[in-house]
Amino acid sequence: MGARESVPDGGPSPAGTGKEVIACVGAGRMGAGIAHVFAYAGHPVRLIDAKPRPEEEFRRLAAETLAGIADGLRALSEFGLLDEDDIARILPRITILPRGRVAEGLADARFVFEGVPEVLEAKREAFALIGAHAAADAVVASTTSTFLATTLAGMIARPERYLNAHWLNPAYLVPLVELSPAPATGEDAIRALEGLLEAVGKVPVRCAASPGYIVPRLQALCMNEAARMVEEGVATAEDIDRAVRVGFGFRFAVLGLLEFIDWGGGDILYYASRYLVEATGQERFASPAIVGRNMAEGNIGLKTGRGFYDFSTMDVPAYRKERLGRFLALLRHGGMARPPA
Structure with a gap:
């Protein structure tokens, strides 16, 4: 973050800071x-x-x-x-x-x-x-x-x-x-x-020169789908946003989207996408070719040792423990980590 005083008359900034x-x-x-x-x-x-x-x-x-x-x-x-x-x-x-x-x-x-x-x-x-x-x-x-x-x-x-x-x-x-x-x-x-x-x-x-960069491209899809669910009467705006904060955003803040696919298994995404296309009749839920390719090659993530990430040389138990620690830290930060009854 930062700012050192800008002089409205445009006077020069002090020299000798040692920084560009x-x-x-x-x-x-x-x-x-x-x-x-x-x-x-x-x-x-x-x-x-x-x-x-x-x-x-x-x-x-x-x-x-x-x-x-x-x-x-x-x-x-x-x-x-x-x-x-x-x-x-x-x-x-x-x-x-x-x-x-x-x-x-x-x-x-x-x-x-x-x-x-x-x-x-x-x-x-x-x-x-x-x-x-x-x-x-x-x-x-x-x-x-x-x-x-x-x-x-x-x-x-x-x-x-x-x-x-x-x-x-x-x-x-x-x-x-x-x-x-x-x-x-x-x-x-x-x-x-x-x-x-x-x-x-x-x-x-x-990222390559592609419309929407990374985050705007992802968030455009998510925001439009959230608005569409309100329009369809799937849930209230309040419940959709609550679900995003404590479910969707909570998990992806730790794992990211592609790591999350590998964590649960690309097969889950593959079959869930096919179900959504069939149930809604909307091709926007179809998975891209790379998901089908990974399925055909047996590269579905953590359980096979490779997906979007390569887990073959990783200490998987230590990796799982570290990610679990991040989840718990977020729960504590949000006041949602509860002791046993």
Whole structure:
């Protein structure tokens, strides 16, 4: 998380922190969230307004943005993650600059995030600014949730230093960042961004340039199915959400989806999917070819030693015990672990 004080008049951030300068072109919600993350972790941050605007309007935007970051930090303070005194150290690490000072903001930035609205022309304009002023070796990442890296790479001056970095809101809280490189992206650029994110407490994962990344694609299916069950009268919204919190989400928070398939057995998914297709007449419940292939090859997970994961060299009893410990820790955290009567 993070933020050091951004000065509404765009004054320079203090030097000598020993950490890379981070820049974000776009001072909206995502830009502010990224500034929070890196300033919290001790980095000087340049938050650059991508929109030309009158000075008074810029000052108002800068003040409101900084106030929003400060509110987020105070909320963390209330939950004991930092002391109130820490906020005064964190906020001055952020410098908010108007578009007219983009060259100053990007000159010494090792990593540059693009965070402008999801409009292709706005992206094109932001990348033109970045290409004209960022250092040749800077890693450039778009925070887009809409456009594929393969689409945007053509707008970049140095595509070998470019990839998408999809943060989940609120960016300063959610650990995950989905990294999606383009074919021209160099491995060194990907590794550099992965290293930066891990150093500030984030968890980067890689995915191909495919619509929806990983999490949005999964959650779109789940959210639509939940809404459909309400529409069909299967259950109330309250009961569906209760089931998600203490059953669905509880298990997948420990195992993940594919590990869960292997844990119970891919045969269970295979037959359950066939039943749902037959019972509902809806092909959306059909399992993909890889599930049938695993069934035919006898690779159905933990009980056969291989599924989506390879368990053949694993200490399976120790693995099961470790996962059980995680389940119990979540139960205790949620106040649902009860002693025997």
